[in-house]
Amino acid sequence: MAELSLEHVGKTYPNGYEGVKDFNLQIADKEFIIFVGPSGCGKSTTLRMIAGLEDITSGTLKIDGRVVNDVEPKDRDIAMVFQNYALYPHMTVYDNMAFPLKLRKVDAAQIDKIVREAARILDLEKLLDRKPSALSGGQRQRVAMGRAIARQPKVFLMDEPLSNLDAKLRVQMRAEISKLHDRLGATIIYVTHDQTEAMTLGTRIVVMKDGVMQQVDTPSNLYSKPCNLFVAGFIGSPQMNFIDARVGEKGGKITLTFGANTITVPDAKAKALKPYVGKVVIAGIRPEDVVEEHEYAENKKLSEKIAATVTVYELLGSEAMIYGDVDGGQISAHLSATNPVRTGDRIQVAFDVDKLHVFDKETELAIVH
Amino acid sequence: MANLAKAKVGSDRNRTFLLILIPVLILFVAFNTFPLLTGVFYSFTDSKGYGAFNMVGLQNYIDLFGDARVGNSYLFTFKVAVVSTLITNVISLVLAMGLNSKIKFKSAFRALYFVPQILGALVVGYVFSYFFTYIVPALTGTGSILASTEWAWVAIVVVCCWQSIAQTTIIYITGLQSVPEDVYEAGNLDGATGWNLFRYITFPLIMPSVTTNMVLVMKNMLMVFDQIVAMTSGGPAQSTESISYLIYNNGLSGGQFGFQCANAVIFFILIAVISVAQTKFLNSREEQL
Incomplete structure (x- = not known):
């Protein structure tokens, strides 16, 4: 598992639009960090910069002390769970989870052991031979999670992973993710616009607006001591x-x-x-x-x-x-x-x-x- | 009452649909089905295409299998079709990936690569005929390959590919666009880049386009005709005589109308069987997105 450091990280698009401005954050090992904010606040962009799916325009990103600004996504040792799951439609659940390991030339017996363990944790054992099209939304979500776990990365990135699930399933999966964090002892960065998810899951929450970090704090501090009007209004429902x-x-x-x-x-x-x-x-x-x-x-x-x-x-x-x-x-x-x-x-x-x-x-x- | 009214609206609508469909059906039967059936009928005769004729039963079909010229035309046609289908699909797929990437002037390039599609096959054939007869020999200092019994088929392949790549590329671009961006991103994070990304992610996910293109191009190439009319007229020494060309040439002006009708019937069945077999085989490799 890993520590992350974002120093003065910024993202400016070719048309001059600044998606993220001067983002500074130290993430300790095993932290569960939440990026929360309204649509277009730059939270997903920041996550994608950490993943390497977006270039970092300015500033430095370090994982375990190593600057990774120009390191390929695959070499950053991170796994990501996407909002739409991004499963490989032509592969079975088993192959979806085994794919990153196969590419790393892990031997077959070892892959089998890891995949079955991940499937056991997420209760996917009976679905291993199915293709994603034969799964429900909640099951796909678990497979996406399983693929990330099987990969055994330093950091888990999750981009609104629960937003496509119905309300009941969302509450259930929220608890699952929380348990998973305790169990894996993983560093997780989680993007959401749902403040309930943010409050219940995070060890620390980063509130963002218009590409600018507003406040970073524990859920209880954020609730009781919001640093400005935006945070006070955003956190808490019904609002202040x-x-x-x-x-x-x-x-x-x-x-x-x-x-x-x-x-x-x-x-x-x-x-x-x-x-x-x-x-x-x-x-x-x-x-x-x-x-x-x-x-x-x-x-x-x-x-x-x-x-x-x-x-x-x-x-x-x-x-x-x-x-x-x-x-x-x-x-x-x-x-x-x-x-x-x-x-x-x-x-x-x-x-x-x-x-x-x-x-x-x-x-x-x-x-x- | 409400049900009655609904039924009336329904029958009105049905009448409109029938009014649209029936004229087309009549035209289709008159100019497609009827000639086809007539063709089948003539295949059992010794008709020269004019004058009196006799029923000869299956004689034409029996003769077909012993006719060396027909045999050669089948060999030539399949050689051209298989080679052209493979070349067209490989080049189209490469082009489609280029035209689907984030490059400048993408739309202009796409339009440019589509031009061959809007040109008539005969026109293209004549242009290439000039190209192979005058320009290539001038550049290489060799004779025209159109005059070579050994190499003329290559010229036909080049022209067929050049023209069919346009539409094939468009279909591949559509296929590539249907693959969700985040699946590629997930692939990137999982360690699939370059060839691995293509092999494990892109290609399996565009199998539906591969099926469509393989079947369409193969079918078109098996029916190669215009290019041969424009470039070689089946020559030299009948070395580029395709099945369609032979049916047309010997059937209409060679006094073999009945015989070539039998050839056409066999050819029709063959293309149908190949298309169905290809679709079946490739469909089994497709994935639901």
């Missing part, structure tokens, strides 16, 4: 509430005012906001940190009450979501399924101010978490 608010100072306390509502910022966060007094900032609060009256709890540090009108109520099973209007903005909140609030109700909510995020309106960078 954002409200334009004016920073004020009253009786030595820092306040945020939106519409007729004013909330007091806890002291721990007040200092960072001092320079912004009189200015408009963006307050961010996740739906689960917006607490409805019926659910006020002692252990939470709640803000002043905010009046809201419920416009949409969605029962999700174990919990419910409400969307409502407050003076100066709109807000969504998690409720317990037993909460009696319904559409059209006039309710009171409060923010768990310990979980309040504030962003600079100009730079969109986080001021305080």
Whole structure:
């Protein structure tokens, strides 16, 4: 297994479009790194540069300390799982998995052992004689995974491997991949636009937008301490509430005012906001940190009450979501399924101010978490 | 009511389809099936193509197998067909790979290589006849190969290939484009490059195009005619007499109408059998993408 290092890596296309800009990342052995971001953010391009399927325009890519910018894909000792699986349609499942080994002139007995072991791990033993056209989407996906495993590479690259599967299978395969990572102890780089996949699989997540890396962090840090407005909005579903608010100072306390509502910022966060007094900032609060009256709890540090009108109520099973209007903005909140609030109700909510995020309106960078 | 209305719409539509199909069917039967059947009938006669004739039963067929000229025309035709089919397919495949790669002026090159297809075979034959009669001898200082009983067939092969490569290449390009890009990429990562990539990935995946081209080119080459009319008229010394040319020449102006009809029937059956056999054999090697 291997360490990777990307230093100032960039990709500029012949037409001048910059797909990836100044990408810097150190990936440790056995890490499970996720590249996440909306379509066109450069995540797949970065992965393909690591694979050698795209040229690197600037910067250096090292695998285990060796610069591999100009090394052929086959000599980088990596395996890739493609979004459309890219299985060889004319080969059986067995041959698909054995193919990279055959080309490396591994002896037949050894190939057989490796392929059968990979098939056993992925539960493909009964399908070894089938051609890809006779397999379901989920089975093809497993074969693609098997081909990568049989190859025994230093690094696994996965380009949205689950995006063609139905929701149920996706959840199942997600767990499989997670187990696989533990079992193989492999370095994996995984591209997805699905933030649930990113949060559940990754040891670290790289959030990208417009070819620029926004934040690299563990899933929990990314969720609780997003570095800017984009990351805060991208990670978490339903997304974080954002409200334009004016920073004020009253009786030595820092306040945020939106519409007729004013909330007091806890002291721990007040200092960072001092320079912004009189200015408009963006307050961010996740739906689960917006607490409805019926659910006020002692252990939470709640803000002043905010009046809201419920416009949409969605029962999700174990919990419910409400969307409502407050003076100066709109807000969504998690409720317990037993909460009696319904559409059209006039309710009171409060923010768990310990979980309040504030962003600079100009730079969109986080001021305080 | 709804069902009735649907049935009415259905029958209207069927009538339109029939109106489209029937005239074509009549034309096809009149100018293809009927002459074919007439041909089969005449193959059992001693018709000269005009005047009275007698029924001779299977005599024409029996004579065919003993006729040295017919035998030679079969040998020549198959030699040209097999060699041309192989050469055409190999060159077309190489060209298609070139024209399918990321090169500059790709569209212009594709158009250029397609030109032979839009030229008439006779025109091409006459141009090449000039080329082999005057230009090649002037360059090499030797005689024209069209005058050589030993080498004239090579000239026919060259012309046939030159012209059929155009369409064959287009079919190969289409085949190559149907192979998903990520399969090549997976191949690259797995260590298949150059010859290995072609042998293990590209070629097996374009087998459907190979089948189509092998069958089409073989069929066309077996029926080689125009090029011979334009270049050698079957000569020298009947060394480039193809089956089609012999049927045409001796059947229509040589007083052997009945006899050559029998030849045509045998030839028809032969081409049908070869095409079916080829398709069967090659289809078994095709893969579902």
